[in-house]
Amino acid sequence: MGSCGGESESRVAVVGSGNWGSVAAKLIASNALQLHSFHDEVRMWVFEEKLPAGEKLSDAINRTNENVKYLPGVKLGKNVVADPDLAHAVKDANMLVFVTPHQFMEGICRDLAGKIREGAQAISLCKGMEVKKEGPQMISALISEKLGINCCVLMGANIANEIAERKFSEATVGYRDDKEIAEEWVRLFNTPYFRVSAVQDVEGVELCGTLKNVVAIAAGFVDGLEMGNNTKAAIMRIGLREMKAFSKLLFPSVKDTTFFESCGVADLITTCLGGRNRKVAEAYAKNEGKRSFDELEAEMLGGQKLQGVMTAREVYEVMSHRGWLELFPLFRTVHEICAGQLQPPAIVEHSEQPPKFNAADGTAELISSM
């Protein structure tokens, strides 16, 4: 059994309670009960909302031990406590797990600044990045900058509903310098059906999780247009190549081997087969782009959020700013389709143009060798 007192034990708070946030809290809570070094109770911050019957979501979670909106039918474990007060949810925790749609993380960090426990460590499960005037910023870097703490990442082929059913999956922790801290995160998440390993490549792991959402949108277009398996495999291959080239241009330290971990090729495959980005993009293509992504997201996902459309725009901004648009035809085309500038069939018409080889800075030559 875990324990309920003692200064030396770690206390975990989960910031976020959507579909994956709820499954992450369930995994952690189950391990916290079994591992002596973790306090039993896991606080889960809930972005408060009223359910149709009038009850607050956090009250419903604490009454039923289920996230009735984002993960219905799955018991979270009695030691998960839903807390709608962000500062209160994290105040005692020395291990902070961030798992919200990435667009909310800047506001959350602003609200948390100065309110977290000294010496706390963080891990981000958020797939995405922010684009600022100064350039792109990964969510782990945003957390580190705003809260002044070290932040690892956990990404992988992790469709939340499947993990909630204890179907075997793997995940990758990315860490910067401190292997011991990465091992503590592995201990917290690892189970016989959720196999976690660690690699020293925060940016590589996080960019895999972020960029695969853009490729998933492309895969959804292919499905909506009924172009078949060969086309979808081709889009996944081109997408993986662009993921690797883009990651290495942004962060030369990114390792090739990271793309063969769960966070890389495995997440790309699962997301292009069974993810929400794929599903909504399929509907967008079936409707010939006449219904917006926002409308389809609201209708099809019941409050859950897509990351791919926003990430495609963010990636496009980075590429425009750096003169890379010619180098990433798939990423570029996904955004231009999402923005209504191109029709969905452009995904195959525009995606495999070879990069031009006259870039003054040698970037194209670099990409062609990746």
Ligand SMILES: NC(=O)c1ccc[n+]([C@@H]2O[C@H](COP(=O)([O-])OP(=O)(O)OC[C@H]3O[C@@H](n4cnc5c(N)ncnc54)[C@H](O)[C@@H]3O)[C@@H](O)[C@H]2O)c1
């Ligand atoms: N669902 C999955 O299968 C899965 C798997 C791996 C990673 N992820 C990643 O995990 C992250 C979180 O996704 P999720 O599936 O847990 O969420 P979700 O899409 O299921 O749910 C949306 C969440 O956003 C919250 N929210 C809405 N408005 C908000 C606001 N203004 N401020 C703060 N929160 C607000 C909602 O309360 C809800 O908890 C994303 O980056 C996603 O890409 C998801």
Ligand SMILES: O=P(O)(O)OC[C@H](O)CO
């Ligand atoms: O449902 P998606 O498209 O947000 O993808 C979910 C996970 O990221 C898959 O690992």
